[in-house]
Amino acid sequence: MTDLGAAASQAWALIxxxxxxxQAIVLLSLRVSLLAVAIACVVGLPLGALLAVARFxxxxxxxxxxxxxxxxxxxxVGLAVYLMLSRAGPLGSLGLLFTPAAMxxxxxxxxxxxxxxxxxxxxxxxxGEYREQxxxxxxxxxxxxxxxxxxxxxSLITLVLAGFGRAAAEVGAVMIVGGNIAGVTxxxxxxxxxxxxxxxxxxxxxxGLVLLAIVLGLNAAAYMVNETAQxxxx
Amino acid sequence: MMRAPVTLLPLQLEDVVFxxxxxxxxxxISVTLAAGTRSVIVGPNGAGKSxxxxxxxxxxxxxxGRVRWNTPEIAGAPRRQAMVFQRPVMLRRSALSNVSxxxxxxxxxxxxxxxxxxxxxxxxxxxxxxxxxxxxxxGGEQQRLALARAWALQPEVLFLDEPTANLDPGATHExxxxxxxxxxxxxxxxxxxxxxxxARRMGDEILLLHQGRLAERSPVERFFKxxxxxxxxxxxxxxxxx
Numbered sequence: 001m002t003d004l005g006a007a008a009s010q011a012w013a014l015i016x017x018x019x020x021x022x023q024a025i026v027l028l029s030l031r032v033s034l035l036a037v038a039i040a041c042v043v044g045l046p047l048g049a050l051l052a053v054a055r056f057x058x059x060x061x062x063x064x065x066x067x068x069x070x071x072x073x074x075x076x077v078g079l080a081v082y083l084m085l086s087r088a089g090p091l092g093s094l095g096l097l098f099t100p101a102a103m104x105x106x107x108x109x110x111x112x113x114x115x116x117x118x119x120x121x122x123x124x125x126x127x128g129e130y131r132e133q134x135x136x137x138x139x140x141x142x143x144x145x146x147x148x149x150x151x152x153x154x155s156l157i158t159l160v161l162a163g164f165g166r167a168a169a170e171v172g173a174v175m176i177v178g179g180n181i182a183g184v185t186x187x188x189x190x191x192x193x194x195x196x197x198x199x200x201x202x203x204x205x206x207x208g209l210v211l212l213a214i215v216l217g218l219n220a221a222a223y224m225v226n227e228t229a230q231x232x233x234x
Numbered sequence: 235m236m237r238a239p240v241t242l243l244p245l246q247l248e249d250v251v252f253x254x255x256x257x258x259x260x261x262x263i264s265v266t267l268a269a270g271t272r273s274v275i276v277g278p279n280g281a282g283k284s285x286x287x288x289x290x291x292x293x294x295x296x297x298x299g300r301v302r303w304n305t306p307e308i309a310g311a312p313r314r315q316a317m318v319f320q321r322p323v324m325l326r327r328s329a330l331s332n333v334s335x336x337x338x339x340x341x342x343x344x345x346x347x348x349x350x351x352x353x354x355x356x357x358x359x360x361x362x363x364x365x366x367x368x369x370x371x372x373g374g375e376q377q378r379l380a381l382a383r384a385w386a387l388q389p390e391v392l393f394l395d396e397p398t399a400n401l402d403p404g405a406t407h408e409x410x411x412x413x414x415x416x417x418x419x420x421x422x423x424x425x426x427x428x429x430x431x432x433a434r435r436m437g438d439e440i441l442l443l444h445q446g447r448l449a450e451r452s453p454v455e456r457f458f459k460x461x462x463x464x465x466x467x468x469x470x471x472x473x474x475x476x
Contacts, residue, residue, distance in 0.1 A: 133322075138310075154326075233367040233370070
């Protein structure tokens with residue numbers, strides 16, 4: 001497999017030389033996915049916390065639906081966002097289709113249920129332990145939700161990274177709503193798909209390596225933060 | 235803290251029943267708990283001691299019957315009662331902010347919280363540990379921190395559910411000292427214990443629970459010397475080696 005070897009060494013050269021095309025693609029990927037994760041956290045974390053401590057009719061059904069949404073197929077989300085943002089769609093006048101903003105929207109929709117669903121589980125477990133104490137203080141359910149959110153903060157890091165990993169590695173939704181336009185909406189995953197089909201293996205491989213390194217690095221960081229926090233805060 | 239003019243006490247339980255499935259955990263208890271005295275609840279395992287405490291504190295709702303305070307508690311208003319559990323639950327933050335947190339929920343203004351929290355830590359002898367994460371403290375220290383939280387709240391009533399069950403004699407002594415201090419400061423003490431030595435030391439009156447019923451209620455001296463009920467006699471024979 002000299003082809004693979006050659007492609008790999010060229011890929012490495014692209015990375016180490018700081019190839020501008022590669023850099024632009026990586027930066028756009030990070031910007032889109034980080035923003036999507038930020039939005040998903042702002043919506044998903046409080047939602048998960050409230051769902052964990054609240055009692056209302058239909059709560060079980062809501063949790064089942066939320067858990068089901070965690071497995072949303074990216075292409076379906078892409079299609080739905082596409083229909084909303086296309087010129088004939090209800091939000092067509094915003095002119096967001098084929099922009100990074102559309103990609104952020106699609107990814108945020110994709111990972112909000114993941115973050116909310118996992119947060120709900122983590123916080124509900126903690127609620128079992130804290131409930132009597134917090135009720136003894138006279139804490140309201142809303143207050144308890146916020147308190148628990150802060151108290152399980154280290155567990156949430158792992159969960160947020162899972163969301164980020166899903167966003168950064170996803171290709172279907174951003175391909176549909178972003179259009180994979182060079183220099184505008186081309187991110188790591190869509191570029192890899194395109195370059196592979198064109199036969200430009202070095203760039204595809206280089207991007208693949210960067211993507212792997214990012215995911216690996218983030219998870220290592222999360223693991224260490226968790227470990228340190230466990231030792232420090234118990 | 236501004237005290238409401240009317241006191242919370244006495245606490246009246248009127249024919250309180252608490253069932254789980256078809257088991258009657260609490261089987262018709264009527265009792266009045268007045269201010270001033272330290273009421274200690276004893277009884278064999280499964281007698282319903284912890285459940286009774288939770289019913290009083292409002293963590294459980296009676297299946298039938300009523301739990302009535304002299305002034306009804308208003309939902310959402312700061313509580314004037316506190317509880318220390320057998321296993322204290324500490325938040326993942328410093329010892330000091332665990333106390334401040336309880337004060338915040340109780341509606342104490344931010345300006346007053348820290349001073350009051352520090353004073354509470356000093357009372358239980360934990361001022362040196364103020365900045366340490368609460369969860370890395372030892373079991374005895376965590377229980378003292380739980381008492382500091384209760385102390386800072388200056389409750390009218392403090393419920394304690396076997397607060398020293400998992401502690402060694404030294405730590406137990408410390409806890410008892412703080413409970414005594416709260417009693418002297420005017421807090422009504424209602425404590426569950428399975429330690430009869432502790433019941434003797436800490437109680438003004440003893441309430442014996444047996445199979446979900448109140449079998450006897452006597453001043454501490456009489457309870458141990460001349461118990462009035464058959465349940466109390468048997469309980470003391472079973473528990474005391476002499």
